[in-house]
Amino acid sequence: DGGITQSPKYLFRKEGQNVTLSCEQNLNHDAMYWYRQDPGQGLRLIYYSQIVNDFQKGDIAEGYSVSREKKESFPLTVTSAQKNPTAFYLCASSIQGQGRGEQYFGPGTRLTVT
Amino acid sequence: LAKTTQPISMDSYEGQEVNITCSHNNIATNDYITWYQQFPSQGPRFIIQGYKTKVTNEVASLFIPADRKSSTLSLPRVSLSDTAVYYCLVVASGGSYIPTFGRGTSLIVHP
Secondary structure, three states: OOOEEEEOOEEEEOOOOOEEEEEEEOOOOOEEEEEEEOOOOOEEEEEEEEEOOEEEEOOOOOOEEEOOOEOOEOOEEEOOOOOOOOEEEEEEEEOOOOOOOOOEEOOOEEEEEO | OOOOEOOOEEEEEOOOOEEEEEEOOOOOOOEEEEEEEEOOOOOOEEEEEEOOEEEEOOOOEEEEOOOOOEEEEEEOOOOHHHOEEEEEEEEEOOOOOOOOOOOOEEEEEEO
């Protein structure tokens, strides 16, 4: 089965702790994305990567960090500098440079920081 | 990037046809119109994409007028399971692009 996996589905952390969210895809897609979604809101782009070992900040990158050491993996670290980390986090991937950029999304990780 | 405008919410009843319109006045020549569906606590799912006139698949139809400044997603005979948020995006063909999701349209289907 091809697709995107995110783990864990639910994550609880204490304030002041860094936490890393996992995202893996076996679709052989070049591009990967991280979004944040708050209740009743649309998706806001945190970071995106169009190729291995390269990534760019999205609209709300402050307090987050990413790495792209492998094509299939794009982990997101929520650092203690993120003021309001509690949210629903979505990872996506797409073919880059061809086609019309249809994005495939993972099931999401719901992070709660108290 | 072309900005899109769509209604915040819509209500319908089971068995009715639902049409959700999206405005994209500054769409570029090489832009495609794409719609996604999102259920609560899940990632969005691609529904349909088109460039002009009409596109139909097993889930929905997409109507795009000649000037392409708007588009209409049509869901035939909706059921309770169609209750979801629907996002309209304008994306460039080929090359790199960063899709921007607005708040979408929250569709509630009543029994």
